[in-house]
Amino acid sequence: SGMFTYDPGFTSTAACQSAITYIDGEQGVLLHRGYPIDQLAEKSSFMEVSYLLLNGELPNQAELEKFNSTIMRHTMLHEQLSTFYRGFRRDAHPMAVMCGVVGALSAFYHDSTDITDPTQRMIASHRLIAKMPTIASMAYKYSVGQPFMYPQNELSYTGNFLRMTFGVPAEPYLINPIVERALDRIFILHADHEQNASTSTVRLAGSSGANPFACIAAGIACLWGPAHGGANEAALNMLREIGRPERIPEYIARAKDKDDPFRLMGFGHRVYKNFDPRAKVMKETAQEVLDDLGISDPVLDTARELEQIALKDDYFIEKKLYPNVDFYSGVILNAIGFPTEMFTALFALARTVGWIAHWNEMISDPEQKIGRPRQLYVGATQRDYVPVGQR
Numbered sequence: 001s002g003m004f005t006y007d008p009g010f011t012s013t014a015a016c017q018s019a020i021t022y023i024d025g026e027q028g029v030l031l032h033r034g035y036p037i038d039q040l041a042e043k044s045s046f047m048e049v050s051y052l053l054l055n056g057e058l059p060n061q062a063e064l065e066k067f068n069s070t071i072m073r074h075t076m077l078h079e080q081l082s083t084f085y086r087g088f089r090r091d092a093h094p095m096a097v098m099c100g101v102v103g104a105l106s107a108f109y110h111d112s113t114d115i116t117d118p119t120q121r122m123i124a125s126h127r128l129i130a131k132m133p134t135i136a137s138m139a140y141k142y143s144v145g146q147p148f149m150y151p152q153n154e155l156s157y158t159g160n161f162l163r164m165t166f167g168v169p170a171e172p173y174l175i176n177p178i179v180e181r182a183l184d185r186i187f188i189l190h191a192d193h194e195q196n197a198s199t200s201t202v203r204l205a206g207s208s209g210a211n212p213f214a215c216i217a218a219g220i221a222c223l224w225g226p227a228h229g230g231a232n233e234a235a236l237n238m239l240r241e242i243g244r245p246e247r248i249p250e251y252i253a254r255a256k257d258k259d260d261p262f263r264l265m266g267f268g269h270r271v272y273k274n275f276d277p278r279a280k281v282m283k284e285t286a287q288e289v290l291d292d293l294g295i296s297d298p299v300l301d302t303a304r305e306l307e308q309i310a311l312k313d314d315y316f317i318e319k320k321l322y323p324n325v326d327f328y329s330g331v332i333l334n335a336i337g338f339p340t341e342m343f344t345a346l347f348a349l350a351r352t353v354g355w356i357a358h359w360n361e362m363i364s365d366p367e368q369k370i371g372r373p374r375q376l377y378v379g380a381t382q383r384d385y386v387p388v389g390q391r
């Protein structure tokens with residue numbers, strides 16, 4: 001039927017109106033509520049950016065302090081939730097654990113699942129932002145066989161997450177301010193990215209009136225894929241596999257070979273066709289963190305060299321393929337001490353703010369309807385049922 005516009009991958013369909021994030025893919029521009037991403041990454045904090053995404057304006061000092069203390073007050077998980085972890089194998093992927101535990105939150109916080117009540121929506125939003133670090137760090141602790149660490153609310157959002165992940169009850173944990181700042185910056189760079197696949201998933205799930213915890217679990221499931229959030233894990237694994245600069249040409253050749261499904265992970269983007277402004281900040285931060293920690297990581301050298309070679313190659317030039325946010329983030333997370341399996345869980349932690357901002361925007365939109373895409377039917381025409389013995 002010619003009634004519908006056929007647009008696989010939604011490359012040219014605007015599914016909603018939104019006032020949260022602006023992207024100009026040709027110019028490499030990314031603005032959150034009007035503010036350029038590089039300014040936010042350099043000067044702001046993840047808590048401030050979270051407030052901005054949720055409320056539309058930067059907070060003043062008093063508003064920021066109140067927001068911070070509200071978020072930090074919600075960091076604990078219902079104690080019963082810790083038993084969920086023990087049901088998983090120790091080698092479970094943290095994203096599998098996150099899908100399950102976040103989905104289960106709606107069974108514990110009944111007082112914030114009525115989406116018609118703005119106060120309940122706000123409490124659910126705060127709970128999700130506050131509990132994601134606790135949930136992600138517990139997934140890590142379970143995998144390494146160490147005791148879960150309770151949050152400490154006088155720490156910063158990101159400092160508390162570092163302590164819950166890398167601290168142990170047996171000794172005090174000293175937060176390295178450079179590491180804390182770098183991770184906070186990574187969170188800022190991942191906080192939102194308009195109607196990407198996982199955000200669209202959250203909106204679509206939410207359009208039916210499903211509760212916010214269930215919607216964010218849907219977003220986590222979508223983010224897991226290697227074409228989306230899973231790319232940071234895949235990119236570092238690829239750089240490790242390449243191992244040394246001499247082997248780069250072999251991988252470039254594979255990426256260009258149409259008979260080989262291999263792609264350069266951390267390269268290319270649906271919207272950015274010039275450069276990814278987040279990748280620029282990420283590359284600088286990678287150097288800073290490695291310098292500060294006194295690490296010389298051959299993976300960073302391989303990444304830089306690969307970027308250089310690819311940017312001069314006709315295939316990548318013609319298809320406008322550039323490093324994306326995930327190309328350098330893995331190098332930093334690896335230097336901080338996160339195993340690759342945790343990378344996408346950290347992306348989910350940071351993106352929860354964007355997801356919940358979009359979910360709130362959608363629910364408050366008077367034009368909001370259940371999402372219900374149409375299709376071009378290409379199957380069999382009507383035919384009569386034939387009993388099994390006559391087929």
Ligand code: CMC
Binds near residue numbers: 228230268324
């Ligand atoms: N390596 C080699 N070739 C590539 C790559 C790549 N990384 N990315 C795209 N191409 C080619 C692709 O084969 C296609 O060639 P042709 O026109 O000959 O068929 C052309 O470039 C256009 O690619 P596409 O798949 O049609 O473009 P898309 O907009 O649907 O996909 C993408 C965008 C990000 C999924 C894709 O570039 C990709 O798979 N990249 C690797 C995974 C990755 O790094 N993802 C993270 C994206 S940023 C963070 C996030 O979204 O979570």
